[in-house]
Amino acid sequence: MATLQLKNIKKIYEGGVEAVHSFNLDIADKEFIVLVGPSGCGKSTTLRMIAGLEEISEGELYIGDKLVNEVEPKDRDIAMVFQSYALYPYMTVYENMSFALKLRHLPKDEIDQRVRWAAEVLDITKYLDRKPKALSGGQRQRVAIGRAIVREPKVFLMDEPLSNLDAKLRNQMRAEIIKLRKKVNTTFIYVTHDQTEAMTLGDRIVIMKDGWIMQIGTPQEVFDHPANIFVAGFIGMPQMNFFDGELAKNGEKYQLTVNGCPVEIGESLQQALKEKDVPSKKVIVGCRPEHIELSSADNALKATVDVSEMMGSEIHLHLNCEGKDIVIRVPSTKLSAEHRGGFEFGTDLKFAFPADLIHLFDPETENNLI
Amino acid sequence: MRTRKNKGAYYVVSLIILIILALLFLFPLYWIVTGAFKTGAEINSVTPVWWPTEWVTNNFEKLFSKRSAPLFEIGSLTGPVVPGAIRWLVNTVFMAVVAMVLTCITASMAGYALAKKRFTGRHILFTLIVCAMALPKQVILIPLIREMSTLGLYDKIWAVIFPTVGWPFGVFLMKQFSEGVPGEILEAARIDGASEARTFSSIVVPIIKPGIGALAIFTFINSWNDYFMQLIMLSSSSKLTISLGIATMQAENSTDFGIIMAGAALAALPIIIVFLIFQKYFTQGITMGAVKG
Ligand SMILES: Nc1ncnc2c1ncn2[C@@H]1O[C@H](COP(=O)(O)OP(=O)(O)O)[C@@H](O)[C@H]1O
Ligand SMILES: [Mg+2]
Numbered sequence: 001m002a003t004l005q006l007k008n009i010k011k012i013y014e015g016g017v018e019a020v021h022s023f024n025l026d027i028a029d030k031e032f033i034v035l036v037g038p039s040g041c042g043k044s045t046t047l048r049m050i051a052g053l054e055e056i057s058e059g060e061l062y063i064g065d066k067l068v069n070e071v072e073p074k075d076r077d078i079a080m081v082f083q084s085y086a087l088y089p090y091m092t093v094y095e096n097m098s099f100a101l102k103l104r105h106l107p108k109d110e111i112d113q114r115v116r117w118a119a120e121v122l123d124i125t126k127y128l129d130r131k132p133k134a135l136s137g138g139q140r141q142r143v144a145i146g147r148a149i150v151r152e153p154k155v156f157l158m159d160e161p162l163s164n165l166d167a168k169l170r171n172q173m174r175a176e177i178i179k180l181r182k183k184v185n186t187t188f189i190y191v192t193h194d195q196t197e198a199m200t201l202g203d204r205i206v207i208m209k210d211g212w213i214m215q216i217g218t219p220q221e222v223f224d225h226p227a228n229i230f231v232a233g234f235i236g237m238p239q240m241n242f243f244d245g246e247l248a249k250n251g252e253k254y255q256l257t258v259n260g261c262p263v264e265i266g267e268s269l270q271q272a273l274k275e276k277d278v279p280s281k282k283v284i285v286g287c288r289p290e291h292i293e294l295s296s297a298d299n300a301l302k303a304t305v306d307v308s309e310m311m312g313s314e315i316h317l318h319l320n321c322e323g324k325d326i327v328i329r330v331p332s333t334k335l336s337a338e339h340r341g342g343f344e345f346g347t348d349l350k351f352a353f354p355a356d357l358i359h360l361f362d363p364e365t366e367n368n369l370i
Numbered sequence: 371m372r373t374r375k376n377k378g379a380y381y382v383v384s385l386i387i388l389i390i391l392a393l394l395f396l397f398p399l400y401w402i403v404t405g406a407f408k409t410g411a412e413i414n415s416v417t418p419v420w421w422p423t424e425w426v427t428n429n430f431e432k433l434f435s436k437r438s439a440p441l442f443e444i445g446s447l448t449g450p451v452v453p454g455a456i457r458w459l460v461n462t463v464f465m466a467v468v469a470m471v472l473t474c475i476t477a478s479m480a481g482y483a484l485a486k487k488r489f490t491g492r493h494i495l496f497t498l499i500v501c502a503m504a505l506p507k508q509v510i511l512i513p514l515i516r517e518m519s520t521l522g523l524y525d526k527i528w529a530v531i532f533p534t535v536g537w538p539f540g541v542f543l544m545k546q547f548s549e550g551v552p553g554e555i556l557e558a559a560r561i562d563g564a565s566e567a568r569t570f571s572s573i574v575v576p577i578i579k580p581g582i583g584a585l586a587i588f589t590f591i592n593s594w595n596d597y598f599m600q601l602i603m604l605s606s607s608s609k610l611t612i613s614l615g616i617a618t619m620q621a622e623n624s625t626d627f628g629i630i631m632a633g634a635a636l637a638a639l640p641i642i643i644v645f646l647i648f649q650k651y652f653t654q655g656i657t658m659g660a661v662k663g
Contacts, residue, residue, distance in 0.1 A: 053557050074563035086554035090576035099572075100562035147558075 002064060002077075002154035002187040003029050004050070009059035011045050011211075019045040021211045023059070032181060032188040034202035036195060037234070042211040043191040044159055050189060051080050051157050063155060079148035080157040083164060085140045087132040087147070093119075094128040097147045118146040121183055122176075138169045145177075149184050158190045162197065174200060195235050199223070207231050225359075229366040232286050232359060238316065240359070241292065241326040245285040247278065247360065254278070256360075258285055258353075259322050261301050266356035272370040273360075283369065286359035289316070292328040295352035303349055308342035315342055319349065399638065405631035406430070413627045429628035433636070436619060436629070439608035455633060457608055458615035462594065463640055465527050465611060469534040469593040470586050476535060478582055481544025482574055486556060496545070502538040507598070515602060529603040530611075534593045540585050547581030548574065583651025590644050612637040 004027040011020040020042040027033050035043040048054040050061065052073035061068050068076050079100075087096050094115060101111040119125040122142040132140055141161060148156060161177075162170045174197060181188060192198055198205045199219045207214040207222060207230075214234075215227040226232035232240045245258045254273050256263045263285070265273075303319035303326065314331045328351060332340050343349070360369040405413055409426050412419040434453040441449030441460060483489075484496050518529040551574055559569045575582070600611045610618065616633035619626070645652065 051557075051561060053560070073557075073561045078561065080558070080561050082554040082558060084552060084554050086552065086558040088555060088559070088573055090573075099559075099564070103563045103568070147562075151562075 003027060003062075004155065004187065004189075005060075005062040006046075006050075007060040007062075009046070009049060009061060010057045011042070011049060011054065012057040019211050020049070023213060025206060025213070025216065027187060027189070030185060030187055032190065032201060032203045033206060034198040034204075035189065035191045035206045035208060036193065036198035036202075037208035037214075039193055041208040043193075043208055045211075046208075047080075047157050047159050047189060047191050050155070051078055052076050077154040078157055079151045079153035079155075080159070081144045081148050081161045083160040085132070085144040085164075087140060087143055089132055092129050092131055093124065093135070093143050093146075096132070096143060097128075097150050100147070100151050114150045114152075115146075118150045121149070121180065122146045137165055138173065141165060141173060145180065149180070152184075153186065155187045155189065156184070158188070160192055161190075163192070163194070177201060195237065199235065205235075207234060225368065226286075227368055229284065229286070229361050232361070232368075236288055238289050238327045238329070240286045240288050241328075242361075243285045243287075243321075243324065243326075244363075245283045245360075247273075247283045248280045249278070256283070256285065256358075259301055261299050263353050263358070264355040265358070266354075268356065269358070269360070269370070276370055278369055282363055284361040284363050284366075285353070286361060287353050287357060289327045290329040291354055291357040292326075292351050293354060294328075294330060294334075295350050297350070297352060300350035300352045303351060305343045305345060305347040305349060307345070310342050315340075317343060317349075319351075402631050402634045402638065405627070406635040408628070408631075410626070410628050413631065429632035430636075432626070433619075433629050433632045437607065443608070454607065454615060455612070455636065458610050458612040459636065459640075461527055461609065462611040462613075462637070465530055465600075466590045466593040466640075469531045470590045472531070472535045473537055473540050473589040474582050474586050477537065477540030477544045477585060478548075478575070478578060479570065480541045481546075481581075482548040482551075482570065482578070484541065484545045485548035486551065486553070499538045499541050503542060511599070511602060514599075518603060524603065525605050525609055527604075527609065530593070530596065530600050533599060534589065534596065537589065537592075540589065543585055543588075544578065544581055547578040551577050580651050583648050587644060587648040587652045591641060594641055 004025075006023050006025045006027075009020060009023040010018070012018050023046055025033070035046060037043055045054060049056050052068070052071060056069050063076055063078075088099065091099065097115045097118060098111050101114060106114075115128075116125070119128055122145060124139060124142050124146060127135060127139060127143070132143065135143065141164075144161070162173050165173060177190075178201065190197075190201055192201075198207075202219060204216060204218055205222055206216050209230050215222055215231045217225075217227075222231055222235050226235060226240075229242065233242075243258045245256055245263070248255045248257075252274070254265055254270055256265050301321060303321040305317060306320050306325070307318040309316040309318070312332075314329050315335070317328050317330060319326050319328065361367065362369055404420075404422055406429050407425045407427065408419065408422045408429075409424060412422060433455050437454035438451050439454050439457040441452045441457060443449070484492055484499075514533050515524070518524050518532070523529040523532070555573060555577075556569060559573050564572065595613075597613050600614050601617075604610055604614060607615075607618070612633065616630055616637065619629055619633070
């Protein structure tokens with residue numbers, strides 16, 4: 001069993017930088033957890049504390065039922081894949097992969113069997129006798145993963161393993177990691193700054209900022225119900241649009257206006273606001289580019305086209321809405337033939353929010369109102 | 371931008387300069403080696419004799435007939451009696467090789483630790499080492515002699531080995547090389563379960579091998595050529611190094627340059643061999659210093 005428990009974990013570096021504040025997370029056996037956030041938010045620090053490469057300044061880390069704060073990395077039963085691959089340059093691929101097993105004094109034929117199995121899984125059997133220098137970036141990446149999986153660790157740690165690859169290879173390796181996960185079937189903790197990787201790989205995602213956890217949830221949860229403006233903006237491409245709005249409680253019903261135009265609030269959102277007993281106040285209204293719809297209704301919001309990007313199956317429209325830049329995604333199928341290729345600069349448009357797909361945030365705390 | 375033609379001219383000019391310099395540096399070696407085979411008359415002739423008219427070996431015969439000593443003395447074990455010059459050569463090779471090996475081991479470990487390990491006082495330690503590099507040897511010679519005689523090593527070959535082994539420049543050089551070992555590789559080894567010793571020997575050493583090679587040749591040459599230190603630390607005839615031994619001959623005989631030339635040629639031989647073996651590392655070591663400052 002490889003559950004992990006991080007309790008109030010804190011990291012203060014020499015010199016006083018507090019890189020991680022009070023990190024709490026329970027990880028289930030065989031779960032795939034992704035730590036995601038902008039550069040410098042403390043993802044690597046957290047992962048390195050789990051690996052045992054950095055000391056835990058405060059808090060407790062359990063792997064299984066065992067407190068491992070003071071346990072050496074080699075005794076934590078983990079394996080790690082580094083961003084730079086960190087292959088041993090003067091060893092062949094085979095030697096790289098068998099190094100840890102040799103140090104554990106496994107019988108020779110078992111070592112051989114495991115290395116060949118891993119090489120098979122990762123399709124690197126051809127390169128077993130090569131030195132890392134003679135491999136491409138993608139092949140090195142596979143060797144680095146191979147070196148980790150031969151160990152059959154309880155926990156598999158990966159720190160931005162794909163960020164040194166070009167875009168095409170990255171997509172391919174992402175798919176391979178999903179397949180790999182099925183084959184090795186262990187607990188994964190994966191660090192990335194790329195929200196696409198986080199969304200596609202993770203069972204659950206931990207979104208971090210400045211050493212704080214912003215939200216923990218499944219990809220669906222963090223996408224559908226972001227806990228705050230940061231998460232709302234970080235998850236999803238292009239990012240969510242934000243507008244200043246005015247929320248007014250009118251008897252039993254809430255009414256919302258943006259730029260003086262009334263915006264309909266869906267039934268479930270009405271219900272939630274009522275339950276929380278939210279007072280009338282200024283709010284920030286968020287809506288994703290793919291949810292905003294072009295409209296011809298009289299009370300729709302007005303905007304002018306700045307840039308129109310033809311993406312093939314859809315158009316990304318960058319609009320100027322009363323001085324604010326917003327982006328909307330319109331599927332080509334929803335456009336008349338004349339606009340399927342895009343809109344002219346300066347075209348006046350009107351758009352509306354679907355009642356169920358808006359998010360309301362408190363302007364002061366930046367948290368989701370519900 | 372330089373044109374193609376200019377580049378050719380540049381190449382030719384630098385080639386000519388290099389050839390002239392090489393000839394200048396080679397000349398003493400040429401003079402000694404040919405001199406060793408000249409007759410006394412030709413050596414002492416007022417007009418220089420550029421090429422021996424007759425190649426004679428009696429300089430070497432004389433060199434090897436002077437004095438004799440056991441080939442080696444380890445505790446009470448003594449080797450067969452051989453000409454003194456052979457013993458001196460054995461002493462010198464032993465001194466230079468042991469100094470080289472010990473320096474490479476200690477300096478690479480110390481340099482690696484200074485570059486890659488976080489421990490309190492490492493900045494001060496490194497500063498001290500750099501300061502020690504700036505100390506002229508003459509300043510530390512007297513304390514060194516006292517240290518060695520207190521340790522009971524005076525007039526023993528170890529008295530010229532140990533002072534060379536604590537060579538600050540060696541530590542500095544190995545630190546520079548060790549900086550280039552990626553931290554993530556060391557962390558990977560740590561997770562893989564490699565001990566410190568294993569990480570050092572299986573992973574760090576292969577990466578810094580060019581540095582060790584450069585250091586090896588530096589130390590060998592340094593130790594071999596450290597006449598001053600040898601002169602001060604060694605006194606009894608059978609303990610001498612080859613250069614000291616030749617010098618004593620100079621004092622005894624009213625300077626027979628033939629013997630001295632033969633001895634010098636003999637003394638130069640091992641160093642030339644070592645240089646040829648480690649040449650690749652030697653140049654790497656020098657350019658490394660240039661890049662890293
Ligand atoms: N060894 C260190 N000493 C001091 N501060 C560090 C050290 N490593 C990282 N930091 C700081 O800790 C913060 C988090 O770093 P890191 O965990 O590497 O972020 P991420 O991996 O999310 O980009 C950063 O502000 C960084 O400057
Ligand atoms: Mg990082």
